[in-house]
Amino acid sequence: xxxxxxxxxxxxxxxxxxxxxxxxxxxxxxxxxxxxxxxxxxxxxxxxxxxxxxxxxxxxxxxxxxxxxxxxxxxxxxxxxxxxxxxxxxxxxxxxxxxxxxxxxxxxxxxxx
Amino acid sequence: xxxxxxxxxxxxxxxxxxxxxxxxxxxxxxxxxxxxxxxxxxxxxxxxxxxxxxxxxxxxxxxxxxxxxxxxxxxxxxxxxxxxxxxxxxxxxxxxxxxxxxxxxxxxxxxxxxxx
Numbered sequence: 359x360x361x362x363x364x365x366x367x368x369x370x371x372x373x374x375x376x377x378x379x380x381x382x383x384x385x386x387x388x389x390x391x392x393x394x395x396x397x398x399x400x401x402x403x404x405x406x407x408x409x410x411x412x413x414x415x416x417x418x419x420x421x422x423x424x425x426x427x428x429x430x431x432x433x434x435x436x437x438x439x440x441x442x443x444x445x446x447x448x449x450x451x452x453x454x455x456x457x458x459x460x461x462x463x464x465x466x467x468x469x470x471x
Numbered sequence: 472x473x474x475x476x477x478x479x480x481x482x483x484x485x486x487x488x489x490x491x492x493x494x495x496x497x498x499x500x501x502x503x504x505x506x507x508x509x510x511x512x513x514x515x516x517x518x519x520x521x522x523x524x525x526x527x528x529x530x531x532x533x534x535x536x537x538x539x540x541x542x543x544x545x546x547x548x549x550x551x552x553x554x555x556x557x558x559x560x561x562x563x564x565x566x567x568x569x570x571x572x573x574x575x576x577x578x579x580x581x582x583x584x585x586x587x
Contacts, residue, residue: 362514401561401577448514460575462507462514 360385362451362463370469376437379466383430383451389413390432391460392424395446404447407432408454436468444470473498475564477578485586486554492547492581494562503565504545505575506536510558518560521545532556557585 363382371377383390392404403416407426424434430451436443446467450460476495484490496502503522507515519530526538536547545562559580566574 364514400579403575450515460515461517464512464514467512 362449362461364447364449364463364466366466367464368467368469370471371439372471373439373441375439376435377439377468378433378435379447379449379468381432381434381449381451381463383432383449384461387451387453387461388430389452389454390426390430391450391452392432392434393448393450394418395448395465396444401448404434439470441470444468473564473576475562475576475578477560477562477581479581480579481582481584483584483586484552487551490547490549490552490556490583492560492562492583494545494547494578496543496545496562496564498543498564501540504536504538505563505565506530506534506545506547507561507563507577508532508558509561509580515561518547552583552585554585554587557583559583 362384365380369377381390389406389408391406394402394404404418404422405415405424406413410426410428421437424432426432446465448465449463452460474497478493505520506518508518509515518534519528519536521528521538528536534547534549536545538545547560559582561580562578564576
């Protein structure tokens with residue numbers, strides 16, 4: 359069974375631009391979560407989608423948004439990029455939550471210049 | 472407040488030596504407990520998890536962890552490390568009844584280096 363895939367793997371943007379990241383979960387998984395990982399803040403929860411509905415959202419500004427499609431693929435969007443948005447963005451999928459643990463993708467490394 | 476503490480930021484052990492990575496948590500109830508490993512440039516891989524039952528949990532890659540309720544700890548161990556174990560290790564806790572990624576709290580991580 360294929361794992362979680364994320365595209366693109368690396369991205370360079372400039373301040374003020376917007377970016378869209380994509381995540382394809384493991385086949386059959388309906389829950390997709392997004393995390394931001396930075397050296398200073400560690401792993402921080404962004405949002406979780408389940409069956410196309412946002413189930414929870416972390417403490418991030420409205421510039422961060424996401425969605426999930428009927429095939430469970432998910433995208434997250436960051437508008438008006440700031441230097442501090444430079445991070446590794448990780449996507450994780452699970453069957454219906456996290457009781458059995460999330461399966462993480464390799465991440466998208468975003469650099470904002 | 473709920474929290475996870477990994478007191479060791481960086482640990483270096485010799486190849487073939489035993490390893491113990493510490494994890495302490497503060498939680499209102501006995502949480503679900505996880506250990507993840509992250510190799511450079513990669514995402515997180517689940518090593519093992521504890522929900523209930525036997526307090527000694529076996530995971531992948533020869534790792535095990537022991538849940539000690541009295542110490543609020545969930546330390547990760549390996550009897551003999553290999554150079555390929557060099558990575559960052561994260562302990563995490565999750566809510567025992569509310570199944571949601573938003574309820575998972577990650578520790579700050581311990582970076583493991585292996586001395587040849």
